[in-house]
């Protein structure tokens with residue numbers, strides 16, 4: 001059954017089926033399947049993608065723009081070397097126009113629906129005129145309502161704080177990124193921030209369930225309901241209501257501007273929390289958190305929906321370094337680790353993840369963004385050597 005194949009659907013079933021007592025038992029016994037906070041529990045991630053008769057899972061692969069093909073190559077090389085049971089199905093999401101409306105090609109939609117799981121390189125969006133963001137289009141097309149963005153210090157790579165461990169869950173389908181804009185009169189443009197109870201509820205429920213599953217038992221809603229009283233006010237009131245269904249998870253809320261100040265001043269108090277927030281806030285805060293651990297070359301993410309999920313780095317196409325072999329593939333690699341964990345392929349995830357962290361900790365073959373001299377493929381080879 002399609003709906004059984006992802007974190008969110010599992011979460012909802014657990015909410016409806018489990019009484020408070022059962023939930024308490026589960027919280028006490030929550031199995032953290034890995035030490036670095038990139039995924040959920042064994043229980044949550046028990047629904048894999050589609051396994052073929054050869055024992056391999058086919059995963060849709062969007063290599064993306066700019067540095068996308070370079071970092072995707074690293075993932076492919078490392079997965080091959082690690083004998084990960086993944087077959088890649090390359091797809092193009094170049095925009096197509098039907099009846100004046102932008103969409104992505106049917107073949108890409110069918111591939112992702114068939115495989116349930118995709119890995120995506122960055123897709124560039126033109127500023128101002130031009131096509132609508134394909135990243136947003138994918139999230140809306142597959143209703144990938146929760147964007148999970150963990151950010152954890154890399155052992156051996158020195159930054160002002162060596163103990164960053166944030167988990168941010170971003171509403172992924174509406175809010176400031178609804179794309180509803182129009183000219184009211186010349187010189188006056190209106191952009192609508194759409195917040196619905198339904199979308200807020202599903203991402204908030206996901207966040208509480210995630211918190212419970214990974215044993216990170218504090219959820220904090222980040223908002224600006226002082227100013228956007230109705231839209232963020234609705235998000236916040238839904239959060240307060242949903243929190244009642246999770247008696248073992250503490251809930252509080254924080255204003256966005258204050259959260260930014262506090263996180264950059266001292267991220268430690270956020271190490272035990274799951275932050276959940278509307279779309280734009282999550283976009284900005286996740287780049288900000290990446291800055292705390294060494295930059296965008298290091299932070300992964302998962303776009304989670306009821307039927308399909310797409311894993312991608314937090315960063316974009318990095319046009320300033322594209323085509324030069326300078327990109328750090330770690331962010332996409334860690335996204336592929338989240339993907340393996342989501343699919344229940346924990347041993348392969350652990351093995352590849354350990355090789356990545358070993359390579360980074362050694363510090364001898366790292367890319368320029370981390371102060372090293374290695375090319376993208378040299379770093380990938382070093383990871384392979386550490387498998």
Ligand SMILES: NC(=O)C1=CN([C@@H]2O[C@H](COP(=O)(O)OP(=O)(O)OC[C@H]3O[C@@H](n4cnc5c(N)ncnc54)[C@H](O)[C@@H]3O)[C@@H](O)[C@H]2O)C=CC1
Nearest residue numbers: 122123124125135296297314315316317318321327328369
């Ligand atoms: N999810 C996605 O596919 C995203 C796509 N974008 C798109 O990417 C394009 C470029 O956006 P920017 O604002 O320049 O953001 P960006 O994230 O592409 O780059 C920002 C800075 O980080 C560096 N950087 C990013 N990834 C890196 C990596 N793996 N290794 C080393 N350095 C890395 C870049 O060189 C640049 O200096 C835009 O068209 C934007 O729309 C932006 C963010 C996310």
Ligand SMILES: O=C(O)CCC(=O)C(=O)O
Nearest residue numbers: 124125133135136283314
């Ligand atoms: O779609 C885009 O161009 C940017 C999206 C983005 O910044 C993100 O998802 O973090």
Ligand SMILES: [Mg+2]
Nearest residue numbers: 283284287314
């Ligand atoms: Mg972004």
